[in-house]
Amino acid sequence: MDLTPIIEKLNTGVFINGQWRDAEGGRTLEVRNPATGAVITTIADGSENDALEAIAAAGAAQADWAATAPRERAEILRRAFELLHERADDIAAIMTAEMGKPFAESKGEVAYGAEFFRWFSEEAVRVHGDFTQSTDGKNRLMISREPVGPCILITPWNFPLAMGTRKIGPALAAGCTVVLKPAQLTPLTSFMLVDVLREAGLPDGVVNVVTSSSARRVVTPWMESGIARKISFTGSTEVGVNLMKQAAETVMKTSMELGGNAPFLVMDDADVDDAVEGAVLAKMRNNGEACTAANRLYVQRGVAEEFSRKLAERIGSMKVGDGLAEGTQVGPLVDQDQLDKVAELVDQAVEAGATVLTGGKKIEGDGYFFAPTVLTDVPENATLRVEEIFGPVAPIVVFDTDDEAIELANGTEYGLASYLYCKDIDRALALAERIESGMVGLNTGLVSNPAAPFGGVKQSGLGREGGSTGIDEYLELKYVALPRANAR
Structure with missing residues (x-):
């Protein structure tokens, strides 16, 4: 163009x-x-x-x-x-x-x-x-x-x-x-x-x-x-x-x-395919450079393997390139500083024990490109679990109980957006009420809407x-x- x-x-x-x-x-x-x-x-x-x-x-x-x-x-x-x-x-x-x-x-x-x-x-x-x-x-x-x-x-x-x-x-x-x-x-x-x-x-x-x-x-x-x-x-x-x-x-x-540090919760009764599509939207929109981006993906053990595999397949297949080129799904990060920060967060997580399912590195050549990435086995001491990533990186953590999910979701000083995938509406609403954030996407990966109040709680x-x-x-x-x- x-x-x-x-x-x-x-x-x-x-x-x-x-x-x-x-x-x-x-x-x-x-x-x-x-x-x-x-x-x-x-x-x-x-x-x-x-x-x-x-x-x-x-x-x-x-x-x-x-x-x-x-x-x-x-x-x-x-x-x-x-x-x-x-x-x-x-x-x-x-x-x-x-x-x-x-x-x-x-x-x-x-x-x-x-x-x-x-x-x-x-x-x-x-x-x-x-x-x-x-x-x-x-x-x-x-x-x-x-x-x-x-x-x-x-x-x-x-x-x-x-x-x-x-x-x-x-x-x-x-x-x-x-x-x-x-x-x-x-x-x-x-x-x-x-x-x-x-x-x-x-x-x-x-x-x-x-x-x-x-x-x-x-x-x-x-x-x-x-x-x-x-x-x-x-x-x-x-x-x-x-x-x-x-x-x-x-x-x-x-x-x-x-700031934001949005949790993305996938419960064991969730429609996994819908959750994967929602995660792609919540994580990869705007190249991952959004305050509402899913920063921490928490998946219940019963569906963790299926969700992780399907998300890696979906994200790993996304076309990276100049945003003005036809068919591009993921563009560059905004500048060299942002690219270096994302690379540092991923490298630190991998050194601490995280597993790379797809991506995990800068893309060589002109521009500030980072490969769409999915990480599993992300340990507690990984910095990207507490800092905004602002890039196309999805770290997955497995949990067992509803109480554990809420504790993980709320374990941050931020509270802008959260996401929750769960079919049981009573369970879903009970969980949504316990999540400390200004906005909750329930079975959707998109919360922004001009007709809705946008904003957060705590340090968000x-x-x-x-x-x-x-x-x-x-x-x-x-x-x-x-x-x-x-x-x-």
């Missing part, structure tokens, strides 16, 4: 107050294709002053945007939804080129990401309040929900479109302006998203974007500006904790979607994105007391 015509039309500067322009000093940084290592293009390397101008623009636009009719905000989001579908092929091609996932998955992400704009276009006109009276009858109580104010949005590299729409959608629907810091590795998809919003009629200053080789150089001025009233971050728990500390200085509202974060509660993260309650003149 020739990307030249698409790349030539890309805006690659900072986007401030409705205008694309170069970064201060003309500084740039490179964006590379992880399948080849080749430079796709160069983008603006934003400065602290660029960041300050962006947050100032968001602050200046806040009052007018909050006063914009909910229906008008909704129509802008709806037009953006339609434009994303019209440009799905071009956006997906750029996403695959900068991130590595197969083209079909990138198109799926465009459709999924666009749905957040449609969903929140419908939520924009349904921000309700309340009107009642005090218990002593002397006051009328009027309760409204109002936009929190300018928001800082920080998105990761692994879902560059969907993480943008999942944050921008509710913010705009609620009447909040935003400053966005996309991931350095995958900014081009975000640039295309901004152009879609601009064409959809978004006023100047409502969305501002600054990319940078230093996240701190951009985010710290935003946090310390006194203008921002909320931060929404998706990324590592370590960074999230530091951002929460900064947010505490100004008592800023926070939403944090942080705070707040929820998507669903009917997603807009609440961008609203504050206001209570007005109205004395009743004729109250007794």
Whole structure:
């Protein structure tokens, strides 16, 4: 696929107050294709002053945007939804080129990401309040929900479109302006998203974007500006904790979607073939680079051999290659650091006693490819049982009892997503109730849905994105007391 015509039309500067322009000093940084290592293009390397101008623009636009009719905000989001579908092929091609996932998955992400704009276009006109009276009858109580104010949005590299729409959608629907810091590795998809919003009629200053080789150089001025009233971050728990500390200085509202370590439980009454397909989806989607990816596969002893064999056959047969090549099912990892980390985790597990059923090594040649891998006999001291793998590696551990399965599943400080395959619905629901995570996929390997609240417990974060509660993260309650003149 020739990307030249698409790349030539890309805006690659900072986007401030409705205008694309170069970064201060003309500084740039490179964006590379992880399948080849080749430079796709160069983008603006934003400065602290660029960041300050962006947050100032968001602050200046806040009052007018909050006063914009909910229906008008909704129509802008709806037009953006339609434009994303019209440009799905071009956006997906750029996403695959900068991130590595197969083209079909990138198109799926465009459709999924666009749905957040449609969903929140419908939520924009349904921000309700309340009107009642005090218990002593002397006051009328009027309760409204109002936009929190300018928001800082920080998105990761692994879902560059969907993480943008999942944050921008509710913010705009609620009447909040935003400053966005996309991931350095995958900014081009975000640039295309901004152009879609601009064409959809978004006023100047409502969305501002600054990319940078230093996240701190951009985010710290935003946090310390006194203008921002909320931060929404998706990324590592370590960074999230530091951002929460900064947010505490100004008592800023926070939403944090942080690390994951998802267990995938297969009970002895499960449909093994369905469980294998669910595991492939939960593990291999996005090349395994997803916070919801199945990180630890726990299989009950009675079906362990069959499940392991079938999963190894299925994963071992997947076609690895450039995501833009026809038939590719697994693309490269995002960069050399990620490739080295996955290889180190697998090597350490094998040295500790794990058995490789398929894969287990880097693929030689250009790009950052790791062979789809299934490991069994994974010992307790294997690091990949406690750390996110973020790669196409499925480690299998055998258990015997339901209680043991729950103990293994909950034996982590994370609690984002979990998966459970079990035919007995009473048993399944009882197990699901005991699993400590914000989301549970019951007989399915896919939990993400724009109509559902996405988020975790424990060190996997705070707040929820998507669903009917997603807009609440961008609203504050206001209570007005109205004395009743004729109250007794």
